[in-house]
Amino acid sequence: MHHPLRRTLVVALPFVLACAAVLTTYAALHDRLPDPLATHFPASGKADGFTSASSFLWVAIAVLAVQGAVFAVIAHRSGRGLGSLRLMVALGYGESALLGYLFSATLFANANANADVPDAADVRLPMWQLAVALACALPAAAVGRLLAGADAPPAAGPADQPQRLPLGKGEVASWTRTVTSRVLLATGPALAGAGAALAFTESPGSGLPMAVMGVIVVSLSGCRVTVDRRGLTVSPPVVRLPRLRVPLGRIEEATSRQVSAYGDFGGWGYRIRAGRRGLVLRSGDALCLRLSTGKEFVVTVDDARTAAALLNTLIERAARGAGRPADAS
Helix, strand or coil, X not given: CCCHHHHHHHHHHXXXXXHHHHHHHHHHHHHHCXXXXXXXXXXXXXXXXXXXXXXXXXXXXXXXXXXXXXXXXXXXXXXXXXXXXXXXXXXXXXXXXXXXXXXXXXXXXXXXXXXXXXXXXXXXXXXXXXXXXXXXXXXXHHHHHHHHCCCCCCCCCCCCCCCCCCCCCCCCCCEEEEEECHHHHHHHHHHHHHXXXXXXXXXXXXXXHHHHHHHHHHHCCEEEEEEECCXXXXXXXXXXXXXXXXXXXXXXXXXXXXXXXHHHHCCCEEEEECXXXXXXXXXXXXXXXXXXXXXXXXXXXXXXXXXXXXXXXXXXXXXXXXXXXXXXX
């Protein structure tokens, strides 16, 4: 299923269904709901936070809609079949089921309590409801994975022939570029927003981890890639830490090629695969290092061909300085 519209619809479908379920539940229970609603429940299950019924509905729909939009945009722009996005599709189906159940369960708890006690302060939502929500999310995720199907990852694009960047004797050179992942920049705020909404409507414990994860994703959505006499350095674009460095002495050869974030590495971020690892913030041009261990390190960045050429020149210069013959390749 490679058609962009069909791919987008499959990914967005569970969030649309979850919105419909919440709206239907709200409409069916509206006459029995207290106002304000009990929306925040600690471990004891007894409500200790409240909001107006209309605000709760709009927050719930907004959380589901924003999450669905993020997943749909990623799927639409990926240019790949659903099979290569099956992890993301499964996550979307599971997350929509989890949130849809929790929002609906909150409405039912308020309606049932109000039938006997008009005070929302006496509404209870036991913690076992969270287990039920997870029990709904797991089969929903499985359904999403089945709908995505299987898709053999494409073979990695052919690597360029190793190049050299001419440098005069004693001449010093360095190369640096900044790369940003639009996917992570979109996903981070969506996670943070959903976590904040959950913390507001359910409990801090249920929303805080997601909000913190969103902040972490945003902070790791970009990096600065530098090549100089020390080797390859990857660090955040503003601050210098945390920093990842591959020393020149560990690099045998550098090339560049086109990579697919999902097809070749299964996603974005710091990825580990058999025989290779790297920082993959987007699909496209990538700097590929063959290490002395026989493994490969990859970082996606624009103008990777120039970075590879400079690294090869620096490797040869270091080899001559150490009295070793330069690689004939």
